[in-house]
Every structure is written in structure tokens, then in C-alpha cells.
Amino acid sequence: MSTTFTINGQPYTVNLSDLPPDITLNTFIREHAQLTATKFMCLEGGCGACVCAVSDGKSTWTVNSCLKLLNTCAQLEIITCEGLGNQLSGYHPIQKRLAKMNGTQCGFCSPGFVMNMYGLMEQHGGRVTMEELENSFGGNICRCTGYRPILDAMKSFAVDSDIEVPKECMDIEDLNLKARNCGKTGKACKGSCRQTKLIYEDGSQWYWPNTLTELFEALDNIPDTDEFMMVGGNTAHGVYRRSPDIKHFIDLSGVEDLHQYSSERDKLTLGANLSLTDTMDILRNTSKQSGFEYLEVLCNHIDLVANVPVRNSGTLAGNICTKKQHPEFPSDIFISFEALDVQVIAIKDAHEEQEMSLEEFLGDPERKILLKAFILPSYPKDKYIYDSYKIMPRAQNAHAYVNAGFLLELDSDSKVKSARICFGGIRPDFIHAIDIEQLMIGHSPYESNLVEQTFAKLESLFKPDEVLPDASPAYRSKLACGLLYKFLLKHAPDAEVNGKFKSGGELLQRPLSSGLQLFQTQKQTYPVTQAVQKLEGMIQCSGEATYMNDVLTTSNSVYCAFVGATKVGATIDQIDASDALQHPGVVAFYTAKDIPGTNTFCEPSFGYEAEEIFCSGLVRYSEQPVGVVVALTADQAQRAARLVRVSYSNPSSDFKLMPTLKDVFSSETRDPSRILPLAISKLQQIKFSDKPDLEVRGIFEMGLQYHFTMEPQTTIIIPFEDGLKVFSATQWIDQTQSVIAHTLQMKAKDVQLQVRRLGGGYGCKISRGNQVACAAALAAHKLNRPVRFVQTLESMMDCNGKRWACRSEYQCHVKVNGRIVGLSNDFYEDAGWNANESPVQGHSTYTAANCYEFTDSNFKLSGHAVLTDAPSSTWCRAPGSVEGIAMMENIIEHVAFEIQKDPAEVRLANISKKSKMATLLPEFLKTREYYSRKKEVDTFNANNRWKKRGLGLSVMNFPVIYIGQFPATVTIYHVDGTVVVTHGGIEMGQGMNTKIAQVAAYTLGIDLSYVKVESSDTINGANSMVTGYAIGSESVCYAVRKICETLNARLKPVRKAKASWVETVEAANAQLINLIASDHYKTGDMQNYHVLGLALSEVEMDVLTGNILIKRVDILEDAGESLSPWIDVGQVEGAFVMGLGYWLSELLIYEGDNGRLLTNRTWNYKPLGAKDIPIDFRVELVHNPRPSGSGFMGSKATGEPPCCLAVSVIFALQQALQSARQDAGLPREWLRLGAPTTPETLLLNAGHQVAEFKLK
């Protein structure tokens, strides 16, 4: 059976039975249509990389192509980013603005952002407000930019926009809002060309019913033992993976009855499979009718479910049925509907409709029950009060810790006639707080007695279950109580509520965000120092820029998936892949035994301890790869990988599993074999002063952080003649080439790498990606066919090391003026199972004193690596420095707290008068109005019991140390004078190529448009140092300037005074002058230097939920003379926001008894989103040319240092919490906040008791 749709206007007629029954639109677009602008990463609707638009001729909407099944695409027009605009047909205004307004760095997320924006504009006829836009990107993660420039670019299209747009992209008229036509007929699609049934070779069946009768015929056909699915939007797969055994798929989209709605005076009936987006539109409109005003609250609640593309496809019934199948699912639709006593219409065969309550529906054991509709009653606002809540770890696109819906019916005396008090996220069998519902009847809800009794009882009713990785029962029950209290505070008449409590009734209100970017440029060195657009910005925003997985291979390519070991500490006995090899499509399975050379993906000759590609004996961590399955599709490889059986010999009896640093430190006796002293102070014993004014001791803990690159670990290998062509997402081509060669016992000359760009690196592609690269190379070598290996998100999070977690145990003596006279800091960093890539003796040590003045005798620093049963930890943006600077800044803050002095004053008391920071800090405090804002914070805190604010400062002294060598080649073409640069660095979003092009253009004296930077490879970039440590850009710029000077010297004899560049080049060519030159940068060519920075963060916290707003952040960073200010501002903003995620939301939880990572998906690991960033985000680059000789042309690195400033946010939170605790009557005590400080940490440290909740 064939189906027809169009992609970017091109018709596709596809024989569905030739493809897997559950193939996604994403796989089809990328692998069959070979259009690569649409990316993928999470494959679960949580990252936005795969977003594209679809149109049925009537309307256009966005979908996550990773979830949309191809078999539901008949007659649709699919629009991808390259179809929206490209070099040939011209770029779309959205693409142009995003590129021009600095909204793309690595670019991997950019097509998804563009398409999400396009869909919004189409959906709303081009009329969208700034607020609507800012609210609509919750499903798009960007790890590079910090979102500010993306939001600015998007908001510039809003009807109420006040955002300044560069004049080059003001051509809004070609926004291309017209609806597209049906691919089959060439006219608006009427939806009439549908098929009804398809039977696949493997017995799978698809049905496309048009009526309820056809739907039930299909259901009747399904044998009782077969698994089936009624396909709404297939988005539940993003939460709970669809069973691979499903044999029958029934597409519900053609059944009109399921998509209708009707409103009467006393009820609104919603078709069960209305999408959440359509539902929101209906609710918004119906809320204008009397009796239905409450629907606005419901609509706002649904706005917090998932994200725009998921809501465009996901349906009400799909959500409720997910709850039916998984009672623990904290469904927002369920909790809201249950509080509203929504009834369902269900059908068990084509004729028997039944009206029942939601609880009855969830409990109904019938397998083939269809949800037809939902009935929402009217609730006149003079008789009913309704509100609902959802509290999550970040502002959007996260499931609830706890959600709740409360409906009170009041009689004519304003007494409660009936109450529905519902909570989700407590435990599967807890929905109604029945005792409280009964208690309320007959009372005014705000009566002090009732309030007292309610909160005396409520907490004990919950008994939340304890299921990791969910938040703790203590948090969830306290939060749930806080929500009911919030409800009462909000709805009680003002006279009934203490003025200080009133603001507790509101959730945090986030206004529109904005930013300010200040920098200076030097016209005389243009284009160096000029604020130019990123070189590849335009093709990144159109999706034409290619990444490793966009390299096309021949149709005989195969795909890989790792098989993971599960028994940590045990030794592998046997690996049985017989079942996996029987699985359809599986081509091969390889283990350590198949490796012809060395079984390590870390090169010992590069200073690494060997780490096995495939575990051959002792299992070091959960999911450690033991082998690789190779199959015809990625899905087949992943499914087959689960069929491989591994048997183990038992671990030795003294083995105690300790996957985290906390496990090592909480064990009764610290196992000394796990603690490696790597940086031991020369000072044997610190001599503290005999009479300190105060002694301060403490412990400070920071967790792991996953890099969360939007581009997964990816390698494509193509056997070519007698060698391998390798396209690997690596930050270090030299090492990747070396490990592949050694794995396969090949010569380096036969392993040639090419890397065009990475979709983000942040350190995780320095060596960790080599495991995928070596496995793929092995498969290609054995099979002699192209191999593609894109690691899944779960596998990456399970197998790849993270930022080193860190624990600092400190003790210091302090004078009353804040001066620290003696400090000892023992710090311990989580190495994972070995100490490769240790920052302990490097940047953690270099930065541990930060800007402060110590002597050899009053500062004792001892650093240790701690071995845990987890993947070997790795470099992660500003590795070691984030920890080093945070440890010291935490000590300063703690000291200030204990001596009750302002933390800024304590910093000043400890900064050397000779340091530039001694002048920068007072100036910063003055210009950012630190003291007056601090007073405002104090006043706010004094007037508000349940909302608290804080102002946190941090300063930074970041050392930049040059190492290694970076080669480059510059070629000038005589044809037209254009120039190509290739080099050994890696462009991964940091803008290296833009800076290089600027330097080449400046040195050669030509326009920037002449210069192109080509892919990095192991010929021109042979023997190159890793691109990391923030030194890559400057090092390659140095090499390129040297080369251009050589070329200038060669051109000098033919340069004529009035000759143009092209004429000069032509003349040189005529004289056979070599127009290709190579050279390199090497250690010693530039002097090391320091980067200074300051940040001031202001936060507001909701004491009752633990949620926060970052109200304002000011950053001042000494960027020297920025080579490319937009690039550098982008680096500062992005690095800071990545740091904020570390301190606030990125929580990794391991299961104690098996060492499994429980937070390995977008569903439960939460980097910050667009609505979590500072509301007012101000960045200033200090213009500060350095003395010649150090660094490059006076510039300084920006990619890593600002990450270290984000710690300021937890100092602000400390202040907010202290005020809450003081109000709660607790003694003054320093709180151990660390990374991450989540809403749970905040609420549980706020000090209040539920029994205290009162209105007056």
C-alpha cells in the first residue's frame, strides 16, 4: 500500500510495507528523503532538535518528528528548515534574524528553533505577542547560547515588539504565511484519500478507520493476546517507551467523532482525541461564557504540560490512557479533570456508550475500551472557586513534582457545600484528601479553626511513596500542603489575610526577559574586534550546515548500539548474543575478542590510563559497554542490544558498591583505596593564628553535571580503498585517529578524520566520544561497509563521564574585619572508576585561592581524586575552575555570614591591593547599585513572609594556560583571490572559525567575505592539540596570522601600490609564487594570562514551593580586546547559563544497590530552559588590552570562565533562605547549599512547619 505526502513541496509516494510499521517521520526525512536540516537527539519530545512543521492545507502546526509516525502523515505537507529557506531560494526572515542577532552558536538546535517559530507564526496568522513567543520555546533546548539572543530574535517578530532589528533583516514582508497545498492533489487537502488497513510481512497491522464502526471493526480483529495501540499523537512514547511487541496500530486521526466539541449552557463536551493545543483554544474561547470562567485556569495549566510541538500532537485521551496504564504518572490532565469532576464517555463496542467518572474509567479492566469524549460541567463563579497548580524543577517542559486541583462549592452563606481537594505526584492510590474535603463542609474555607485543623491533619494523610528518582516524600508532602495554603491565601478576602502573607498566594510571576550587552570595538583593526555575524550563522539557521550524522553514506550502511553490563563489581563470564543475532536486521555482534589491536579508547601515549572499548572482565560501572550490535537500522540495533545476555561471576566479598562521592563519604569508614591524594600541599601543618577572632569550618558539596550536547556522540566510518574515512564528532582529531588506528592495528595514514563542526562539545567530545568511534571503526573494518553510530541519550548519560563532583572540607581563622588569616581546604573530586582527565592537580588547584591574598604559610590546599563505581569523569566546561572558584567563594560567603559582615566587604578585605580586582569590585558594586539594592531586598523580605529575595555576588580570577600545538594552512586562489583556511582546531559553537577568518582578513588586508574556513582534518590539522581549555581559538588565530604574514611576505615583491588584492594574487600566480602556506602555534608562542570577572545575581524565591526567579544578573568580564564581540558576548551568556543549570536544576541520581543512573533522559534530567534564564540579563565586556606578548592581539578567552560566576546564584538563595528561617523562628545558622540547589533543597531548608500555616 502506498501513501502520499510532500516534503517541502516535493511529492513522495511511499510503499509503507517496505518500511518498518513504526518508522518515524524523522527517520524518513533524514534517511530516506536524505534531508538533514531536521536533527534528532533525545527521541522523546524533550529537546526540540527534530521539530518540523506539517500542514493539512487548512492549518499548519509543528511536530516532534521523532515522535510523529510516518503512517500518520498521509496527505500532509511536511516543511523542514531547508525547505523554509536556503541559499538557492533565499533565506526565510526567521532564519536571517536568528543568524544576524547572534542566536546560533553550534547551530545544532537552530533548525528546531526556526521551525518552532515558523509553526507559531503560521498557527497565529503572523500575529503573536512577545509574551506568547517567550512562552513557546519550552520544548527547545539550547546548551550554547543561554537563550537570550534566540528569544530576542524571535520576539522581534511580535506585534508588540520593541526589539531593535539589524537593518539587513527587516524584510518581514516575505514571512511566507500562506497555507500550503496537499501534495497529492495540488489543492487544499480534503482528507479524502485515506487507506483503511495494511498488513505487514511480520504480521503487524495498521488501520486507518474513518468512523467509530470501522474503529471497532479494527479492534474486533485484534486477537486477545496481541498488543495494540490506538495512535493519537504517539507522544506518550516520550514518557513511557512503547512496547516493541505492539502488532496493531489504529490511527485515530480520521475518526471525526473523537475530534469534535460542543458547548451547552451547563456543559462542555470535548472529543477525546482533541490535541492539547486545540483543547487550549476551545477552553480559552469557552471561558468567556458564563459558568465556564474557570476554564482559563485549566487552559493555563495545560500550557504547563510538555511543550508546544508535543501539545500540537498529544491528545487528552492519550494522556488519560497513559495514566490508566501507569498509575504513577503525574498527569496534569487527570488531576485537573478529577478536581473538576469531569465525566468521560467511553465505548466498549461500537454501540454501547457509557458515561463514567475518571476513576471508574481508570479502574475499568476492559482492554478494548475507547475514550470518546470528556464532559466538563459549568461552575458558576459566584458559587465555585477553582484553582490548580503544577510545581516543577524548571519553568517549563518538566513533569510535576506535585500537582493539585482544588474545587470548592460555596453555599449562599459562603460556607463550603462540597469540596474536591486533589493531589498528584504523591502516590498512585492517593488522589483526594478525603478527610479535608469532609472537614471543610459547613465552614467558611478561611475560618482560622478550619485552617488550623486542615494543616494539623493534611501532612499526615499523604504518606508519599519513595521512588527514585522522584523528589523525597518530605518535600512532596510539604509542597502539597503549601499548595492548599497558597489556594486559601489567594482566594481569602484581604481582610482575612495578614498583609505579609498575601504574596504567598500567588505563584511567581515572570515578566518578559530582556538583556543588555556592552562592549567596545577598535575600528583600526577591523574586521578584528568588529561585531560580525558568526561565519556559518546563516547556514546553521537554515539547516544547511552539516554535522557528522549528516554525512550521507551508501544504502548498505549499518547502525550500531552498545550492549551494557549491569552487574558492577562482577566479572563477565559469558556473553550470549544468539537471540540478538536472530532479531530481524541484525548483521553482527562484536565484543572485546573481536578487536584486532588494543582494547582502549583512551590513548596511553597521550597520558591516559587505558579504558576498555568493550569490557572484557571486571565491570566498572552500570551499562559499561560489553559489545556492539550492528544492524540495518538504528532501531533494530537498539532492540537487539536488549536481547544480549551477559553472565557474571560474583563480585569479591569485600566489594562495596559506591557509585557516587556521597556513597564514599557516608560509609562508616572511608575506604582509603578509593581516595587518591593527587595535589598535596607542601605545607605539612598550617599554622593558624593563636587568637583568631573567629574560626569557620564547613563542608561544601557540588554534584556531577552532564554536558547535554545537542549533537549526540556520533561517528560515521566509511571504508575507502585501503583505509577508513572517519567522520567523528571529536574535539581532538589527533587522539581519535590514534585510538582507532591502534584498535584496528592500522597505520595512522590509513585512518583519516574529517570534522566539519560539532553540535556542542563542552569537553565531552575530548575523549569520551572515542568509545563510539572505536566501536564503529571495528564494525566498518570487519564488515567492510559504511557504519553509522549515533549514541542514544540514555546510553550517553549512562556510559559517558560527567563533570567531576567535588566536596570541600574547610577550616579557617578570620579577623573581625573579615580578613582570613589561615585557611585549610581539603577537597575531594569524583573521578569515576579511574583518574583520567583529572582537574584536581590542575585548574581546581590553580583557582582555589581565586582573587584572594594568601601566603605560602597560611593556605593549605590538599586535593584528592575519589574512585567511584561510575564512568570515568571527564572535562566539562571550565573543568576544575568551576569547583576551585566556587569552593573559595563559598568560604568567603560563609565567613561573611559568621562574622555578620557584608560579603562584598569580606571579599575586599581579602583581595590584594595590587590586584586589578581591588579596583574592579568597588566600581562594580557602585555601578550595579549593590548597596541600595541590598536595602530593597531587606525591605522586601521584611514585608513578605512567603516570598524572599537575595542578592549574591561572585568574583573570578581564571588562569588561561597555553599548551600543545595547533597547525593551520592558508590557501589563496588565484582565480578570484578568495582564501581558504584549514586548521587542527574544532569549531563547536565557540566561534573559532569566525575569529580565524577575521584575523586572516585583517592580516591579508582583505574583506571578510573573501575568507572561508574549511573542515578540520588529520592532514592539515595533523598532530593538533585538543580544542578545549578555552585556548583553541586564540592558538589557531596565532598560527593563521603567522601564515598570513608569510604569505604577505611572498606577495610583497608583486604588490603594486594601486593594485587590487585580486590583481596582486594574479600577479603572484603568474610568477609561480606559492600561495599555500602552513605553520603552527606552539607552547611558548604566547604568554599565559588571567581573566577577571564579576557577577551579581538577584533572585526571588517562593518559600511555599521552592521555585525561584532569577530577577537580574549583571556580569562584568575582562575579555581583553575582544576579537569578535558578538561571539564573546554569546560565550559569556551561554557559559553563565550552563553554570546556572549546574547550581539549580541538573540533578543526577544513581541507584544505590546496582549503580544505575536513574536520571538519564530529558524526562528527568533538566538543563535550564528559555524561561529559566535571568529576566534582566546584563553583560559587559571590559575593554582591557594586554601587554604585547601575552595572549593573542590583546584578546582573552571567554568560552569557559563565565561558567565560574554562576555560583553567585546560590549565595543569593542563601540570603533568601536565611530570611525565611528567621521568620520561622529558627536560630541563625549557615546552610550547606551546593550544586544543585533544587526547589526541594530550598523548600526543605526554609524552616517552616506546615502546622504554622495561618491566614492571619
Ligand SMILES: Cc1cc2nc3c(=O)[nH]c(=O)nc-3n(C[C@H](O)[C@H](O)[C@H](O)COP(=O)(O)OP(=O)(O)OC[C@H]3O[C@@H](n4cnc5c(N)ncnc54)[C@H](O)[C@@H]3O)c2cc1C
Ligand atoms: C516531552 C513530554 C513532556 C510531557 N510532559 C507532560 C506533563 O508535564 N504533564 C502531563 O500530564 N503529561 C505530559 N506529557 C504527556 C503528554 O501529555 C502525553 O504524551 C499526550 O497527551 C499523549 O497523547 P497522545 O495522543 O500522543 O497519545 P498516544 O501516545 O498516541 O497514546 C497513548 C496511549 O493512549 C491510548 N489512547 C489514545 N487515544 C485513546 C482513546 N481515544 N481511547 C483509548 N485509548 C486511547 C493509546 O492506545 C496509547 O496506549 C509529556 C509528554 C512528552 C513527550
Ligand code: FES
Ligand atoms: S529528538 Fe525529538 S524532541 Fe528531541
Ligand code: FES
Ligand atoms: S547553538 Fe543551541 S545547542 Fe548549540
